[in-house]
Amino acid sequence: MSARMWFVAGLSITLCVLGSWGMGNAGKESSGSVPLETVTDYIYSVLAADRTFYTVHVVERMRERGAIKSSEKWRSEKALPLPAQFVQESSSLAELTGSKVRYRLISLNPINKQSGPRTEFEQKALEAVTAHPEQPYKGFVKEGGGRSFQAVYADQAVSPSCVTCHNADPRSAKHDYKLNDVLGGVLISIPVSE
Numbered sequence: 005m006s007a008r009m010w011f012v013a014g015l016s017i018t019l020c021v022l023g024s025w026g027m028g029n030a031g032k033e034s035s036g037s038v039p040l041e042t043v044t045d046y047i048y049s050v051l052a053a054d055r056t057f058y059t060v061h062v063v064e065r066m067r068e069r070g071a072i073k074s075s076e077k078w079r080s081e082k083a084l085p086l087p088a089q090f091v092q093e094s095s096s097l098a099e100l101t102g103s104k105v106r107y108r109l110i111s112l113n114p115i116n117k118q119s120g121p122r123t124e125f126e127q128k129a130l131e132a133v134t135a136h137p138e139q140p141y142k143g144f145v146k147e148g149g150g151r152s153f154q155a156v157y158a159d160q161a162v163s164p165s166c167v168t169c170h171n172a173d174p175r176s177a178k179h180d181y182k183l184n185d186v187l188g189g190v191l192i193s194i195p196v197s198e
Contacts, residue, residue, distance in 0.1 A: 041142055044155035044192045048140070051091065051107060051190060056162050059087040064163045074165075086169070088116075091190070104195045109159060111188025113177040115170065119188070123147065126191065129156035134186045141189075144196070151196050156189040 063074045063084055075083035085093060088109050095107050112130045114120045121127040129141035137158035145154050161167045161183055170187060171179045181187065 040153040040194060040196070041155070043194065044142065044153070045140075047105065047107070047192050048155070048157045048190060051094075051192075052157070054094075055087055055091060058090050059166065060163050063087060064165050067165055087166070088119075106191075106193045108191050109188055110156070110191050111159070114188065115173050115175045117175075125154060126156065129154075129191070130189050132156075133158040133189050137186050145193075152193045153196055154191060154193045156191050158186045159188045159190050161185050161187055 063086075066072045066084060067074070073083050074086050075081050076086055076089070077083065078085045078089065091107070091109055098105065098107075109119055110121055110126055110130060111119050112121070112127075112134065121130055123145070125143065125145050132141040133139070133156055137160060140155050140157045142153070142155040145152050161170070161181055164183065166187065167181045167183055167185075170176050170181050
């Protein structure tokens with residue numbers, strides 16, 4: 005297994021443990037329980053740190069050196085996954101562990117149309133984090149016969165490669181992003197019992 009796969013597997017396991025910890029404590033009032041708001045903050049901090057590191061110290065560095073590019077078609081080309089695909093892949097690996105915690109990137113201006121808001125909660129959350137990136141949007145959501153706690157955190161352009169990629173892609177609805185602009189949001193969803 006490559007170092008990249010070990011890294012993604014480690015991230016996935018960490019996120020699953022945090023999510024399971026939160027689900028195990030959901031609805032408990034004991035002094036030892038951790039509120040779901042805090043659990044999603046923990047999960048987001050790990051996701052954001054890993055993705056920022058990958059974007060800045062792997063993708064950006066390899067691009068600057070001309071060593072290897074990142075590409076949406078990374079499986080068929082000799083290329084690194086795009087940072088957005090890094091999140092998708094780690095979420096898929098986390099799902100394989102049996103964890104019910106889910107996370108994905110969403111945007112009001114998605115390059116991949118599947119990343120647009122799917123619910124009224126997601127639409128409102130994206131509008132809120134775009135206006136106030138420092139404040140995540142959180143709440144309980146009922147959908148598909150179940151209930152979950154969801155949190156959306158602003159997904160900002162952390163490197164010049166984020167800006168270049170989003171501005172250059174012909175599928176992008178917006179072509180004037182700057183460093184630190186909000187590109188969308190990171191949605192974290194944790195199922196809770198009724």
